[in-house]
Amino acid sequence: MAIGTLPVTATARGSLRTRVRELLDREAILGPLFITPALILILLLVAYPFCMALYFALSNAFIGRPSTFIGIRNFVRLWDSDAFRQTFQNSFVFTASAVAIKVVLGISLALLLNQQLWFKRVIRGAVLLPWVIPTALSTLGWWWMFNSLYSVVNWTGISLGLMSPPGPNWLGQRYYAMTAVVLVNVWRGLPFFAITILAGLVSIPQELYEAAEADGAGALARFWYVTLPMLKGVLAIVVLFSTIFTFSDFNIVYILTHGGPINATHLFATLARQVGIDSGRIGEGAAISLYLFPLLALIVFAQLRYVRNQAN
Secondary structure (H helix, E strand, C coil), X not given: CHHHHHHHHXXXXXXXXXXXXXXXXXXXXXXXXXXXXXXXHHHHHHHHHHHHHHHHHXXXXXXXXXXXXXXXXXXXXXXXXXXXXXXXXXXXXXXXXXXXXXXXXXXXXHHHHCCCCCCHHHHHHHHXXXXXXXXXXXXXXXXXXXXXXXXXXXXXXXXCCCCCCCCCCCCCCHXXXXXXXXXXXXXXXXXXXXXXXXXHHHCCCHHHHHHHHHXXXXXXXXXXXXXXXXXXXXXXXXXXXXXXXXXXXXXXXXXXXXXXXXXXXXXXXXXHHHHHHHCXXXXXXXXXXXXXXXXXXXXXXXXHHHHHXXXX
C-alpha cells in the first residue's frame, strides 16, 4: 500500500511546485508580493506616526491628561511665541545657506573627483566618510572642536593669524552659533552632493565636450553650456532631498547648541522636541513639527514635475 502511494505523492508535489512557479511568473501576483513588505514598513514607520502627529496637532494634548479636538488653534497660536517666530526665521536662513553652499562645493568637488587623479578610488571613498560616520558621533567631535575652552578651530585660526586671542565663542554667541551649525551641516551633507553629481558627470557623453571644444568653447563655456544643462535633473533631485533633510535636521543642532543661545539656532525639529517632550505640550509640539509640511509638499511636487519635464 505504501509503495503504491509514493508515485502519487511525488506527482502531487511536482504539480504543486509547478502551480507555484506559474503563479510567481505572473506579474499581477509577483509585483504585489514584492512590494508588500515595503508597503507595510511605510505604513508602520511613516503613515501611522504621521497620522498620530496630525491628530495631536489638532488637539490640546498634554502629558497626563485627556485631549480634545481644537482644530487649527495650535497652528494659529504659535505666532504668539517669540521662540517660534525666531525658529521660523532660523530654519529658512539655515536651510538656504547650507543648501546653497553644498551646491557650489558639491559641483566643485565632483568636477575635481572626475579628473584623472592618483589613488582616485581611495579619495572617493574618503570623501564619503562624513556621510557614513554616525551623525551623533561626528557632531560630538565638532562640539569638542568648537568648545570655548578646547577649541581646535580657534587654536588653528590664532596660529595662522586669522583670529585674535582668545577667539570667538562659537557655540555661545548668536551669529557664530548659526555659522557653526551651518558649517557642520555642510560638512556632513557635502559627500551626498559630490557623489551624486559625480554620477551625473560620468553619464555625460564625451562627444558633447569634444564637439564644444572643436567649436572653440573654453573650459568655462563647456561647463556652462554642456555640463550644467546635462546636470539639471540630477541637481533638482539632490537639492530636493537636501532641502527636506536640512529643514528637518535635528541631531546637529541639538548636540551642538540645543537650540541656543537664546533660541538663535532652534529649528522646527529641536523646538518641537523642547515644547512637546520637555514641556509636555504634545499638541503644540506636533503642530510645530508639521508646520512646514504643506510647503515641503509643494516643493516636492514642483521639483518632481520639473524633473519629469526635463526627462521628457
